[in-house]
Amino acid sequence: MTEQLLRSSFGAAAAAYAEHRPDYAQAAVRWALDVAPGQRVLDLGAGTGKLSATLLAVGVDVVAVEPDPAMLAELRRAMPAVRALPGSAEVIPLPDASVDAVLAGNALHWFDMAVAGPEIARVLAPGGVLAGLWNVMDDRIDWVADLERVSGSAAIGPRDTLSAWRTATADMLGPAVRFGSSEQAEFPHGQRRTAESLVATLATRAGMLVMPEADREALLGRIRSFLESRPDTAEGEFTLPMLTGVLRARRQ
Template identity: 85%
Template sequence: MTDQLLRSSFGAAAAAYAEHRPDYAQAAVRWVLEVAPGLRVLDLGAGTGKLSATLVAVGADVVAVEPDPAMLTELRRTLPAVRALAGSAEAIPLPDASVDAVLAGNALHWFDMAVAGPEIARVLAPGGVLAGLWNIMDDRIDWVAGLERVSGSAAIGPRDTVSSWRTATADMLVPGAGLVARFGSAEQAEFPHGQRRTADSLVATLATRAGMLVMPAEEREAMLGRIGAFLESRPETAHGEFTLPMLTGVLRARLRSATRPTG
């Protein structure tokens, strides 16, 4: 299964993605922006605007860029005041040095960093910051670890849990010609978060994962059925609403002022 197939799977589920995917911890966003010289922020691979909404909430001046037309339509519908443009990490429709920070919510792993890295450096002002953010489940909690075992990697992958996200994301800002020279050492941090769910809505959330979206329908329904049965069997999740224990994990690096590309 190719990354291209996975990354292009979300458009068909754009409305469900907008309804069920979580936002991001405001503390995580503030930590990213504390090293940026201003608040001009690009939400890159913005999807339906989950991260854009958090950026707006902390007072950032946001421009969103998203390649999928269906996702972009949902973003414009839910956040009409945010400037939202068609484009990709590999071809950003913004001028040189036009933003102070580039953030990507659950998207950095889809970028071709050999191309996207220099492109991100181009649109960043000197000293600007690049950060990837991921909402990760706290699998130190027993029932969450059980959910991970039942769900399999199609629904809960290596970037989706506390026990694995640091290893899975640590090298994402290293590949690509000239990228290491342009950005300083990456830092990682986690910030407490949570999402109110029911058993049904958590099943619906997991159904928006790329691995689930590309499954044959019969296989996907069987997997979602097993997940639902597990949640109904657990006292923590069987009765009404509960808080899904999460963190927002952040990978952050700063553009070196002396090595910003020209042209």
Template identity: 80%
Template sequence: MEDRRLRSSFGAAATAYAEHRPDYAPAAVRWALESAPGPRVLDLGAGTGKLSATLVELGADVVAVEPDPAMLTELRRALPAVRALPGSAESIPLPDASLDAVLAGNALHWFDMTVAGEEIARILAPGGILAGLWNVMDDRIDWVSALERVSGSAAIGPRDTLSSWRAATADLLVASTGLDGRFGASEQVEFPHGQRRTADSLVATLATRAGMLVMAEEERDAALGRIRAFLRTRPETAQGEFTLPMLTGVLRVQRR
């Protein structure tokens, strides 16, 4: 029930999500797709189209599927040329063997892979790629590590930092990779990335995390106030724009 509440929280912040969430490192997306048998790519759980935009820039033939109407509206507004459909990972409105790759940006952990794994296997052509991508903060950097401690897990969770994303995501494909041997072994790789932020826009970014969105307003305001106060005390973040050090992590498997 709590997972469902978190998963369904983003629509209320769709506009802020579109404005503040980062895109994905092009090198990471290229690596995810490098063994795909063709250009037909599904952005599954596409949100407001952050990953779809990178795929379009790389020349992929993109279709997007997103369950939340508000998020889907933002995606269609930002990327009117992309075919964007209502649907979910557990019920994908596309024909059998019609895709060369299925990518999910900061979304794979919300899927019920016992059901979604079957659906993804159904729509992928032989040799097709399934990959999850996550933008994670580089907590090897001192101030980022300190920010994580101040923010708490509602704002910066186990899939949101370099030190923990591999362990937090490694088992997400267990159900799909066990489907009658239809997928090969999984691979995990990280690629350097970054996002230009100010203290205020980083606070706004963290406010779009699911754990923050489901908080009571008073509790959320207090948490965001602590984060804002911390950022204004750090020399790295107190004076105008800075680059938030990130990586895009990729978890990839290939259909046999």
């Protein structure tokens, strides 16, 4: 399965992505930015605007860039006040040194950093911040670890749990030219879900979106049965225990 196929899978589920994917912990966004309110921030690979909404809430000036037309349309519909542009991490439609920070929510791992690194550095002001943020499930909780085993890598991938995220992102910015050494931090977060809405959330994962329909429905059925069998998740709403993990580096 090619990286391009996975990367381009989200547009077909843009409305479900907007409805079911979580927002980002505000404390994580503030740490990632390390800039004062009112400064200029690029949400790169913005999707349907989950990170843009949190950026607005912490008081910065946001511009969003997203390559997928369906995801971009959903962002513009939900947040008409945000300047939202077509573009990619490899070709950013902004002038040199025009933003103080570049943030990417659940998107940095899709970037070709050999090309995107210099392009991000181009649009950043000197000393500006590049940060990737990921919402990850806390697999230190027993039922979450069990859910990971039931779901498999298509639904819960290599950056979707805390332990996997720490390993997968530790050196992600290592080869990115024009940036200093990176640092990681994690911030408590959570999302209110039911068994059915958590199934719907997992259905928006790239690995699920590209599966044959029969295989996808069979796997979602197994996940649903697991959730309905657990006292933690069987009845009504529960909190999906999560963290927002951040990888941050500064433009040299």
